[in-house]
Amino acid sequence: MTYIFAHRGSSKDCPENTMAAFKKAFEDGADGIELDVQLSKDGVPVIIHDEKLDRTTNTKGNVADFTYEELTKIDAGSWFSKKFGSEHVPSLQMFLEWIAPLPILLNIELKNNVIEYSGLEDKTLQLLHQYGMEKRTVISSFNHYSLVKIRKMNPYIETAPLYSSGIFEPWEYVRAVCSQSAHPNYKSLHPYILEGFKRHNIPIRPYTVNSQKWMAYLFEWGIEAIITDYPIIARNVRNGDGP
Ligand code: G3P
Numbered sequence: 001m002t003y004i005f006a007h008r009g010s011s012k013d014c015p016e017n018t019m020a021a022f023k024k025a026f027e028d029g030a031d032g033i034e035l036d037v038q039l040s041k042d043g044v045p046v047i048i049h050d051e052k053l054d055r056t057t058n059t060k061g062n063v064a065d066f067t068y069e070e071l072t073k074i075d076a077g078s079w080f081s082k083k084f085g086s087e088h089v090p091s092l093q094m095f096l097e098w099i100a101p102l103p104i105l106l107n108i109e110l111k112n113n114v115i116e117y118s119g120l121e122d123k124t125l126q127l128l129h130q131y132g133m134e135k136r137t138v139i140s141s142f143n144h145y146s147l148v149k150i151r152k153m154n155p156y157i158e159t160a161p162l163y164s165s166g167i168f169e170p171w172e173y174v175r176a177v178c179s180q181s182a183h184p185n186y187k188s189l190h191p192y193i194l195e196g197f198k199r200h201n202i203p204i205r206p207y208t209v210n211s212q213k214w215m216a217y218l219f220e221w222g223i224e225a226i227i228t229d230y231p232i233i234a235r236n237v238r239n240g241d242g243p
Pocket residue numbers: 007034036049109140162183207208227
């Protein structure tokens with residue numbers, strides 16, 4: 001069965017990367033949650049997509065210029081809808097505390113391809129260890145140096161390079177960056193690429209698959225997982241129930 005990962009939580013119904021979006025993903029029956037991690041000014045891993053606060057909070061400026069304490073006071077929900085005004089930028093620790101007892105998979109994307117947050121890999125691994133989440137987490141990043149670093153720190157945790165398109169024989173590249181799986185943009189998945197991944201036994205979890213046509217196509221290929229903003233729709237397509 002192809003797993004369904006909720007992209008930034010159930011981000012079409014709730015503000016992305018907030019506890020509301022993660023709780024909704026669990027209620028929606030997603031098999032896994034994808035989220036983005038950066039570091040606050042005082043080095044706390046926090047969950048937010050952009051390097052700036054501007055788009056998804058009521059504050060302007062770089063995430064890296066605010067302490068975690070300051071981030072907890074920022075409204076990260078009203079931009080989406082007034083009813084989410086009590087949502088804040090969650091810490092990774094707070095999120096792990098919530099998810100650890102629940103039967104759901106996790107994909108942590110290290111958002112360090114623009115800013116190379118020093119210590120992000122180490123801190124993320126320590127928290128995953130603390131909450132016993134290593135066996136059901138895959139760490140991905142567009143920064144593939146970071147994935148190699150992770151592998152040196154922990155030989156067991158699954159890692160996956162994120163990429164957009166155009167990598168020659170990406171199943172070979174996955175090995176080159178010491179990873180076990182790949183997270184490609186779904187638009188790059190021509191049949192010969194899907195075939196190559198299958199032949200080399202490399203699991204893939206493409207992003208961000210929101211069209212039902214693509215969902216059905218990828219389920220038919222029997223890939224490992226899809227990452228989508230619409231976990232409920234994806235479940236219906238997977239069950240053959242239509243949208
Ligand atoms: O991890 C899959 C996807 O989230 C990668 O792109 O920009 O949505 O973080 P982005």
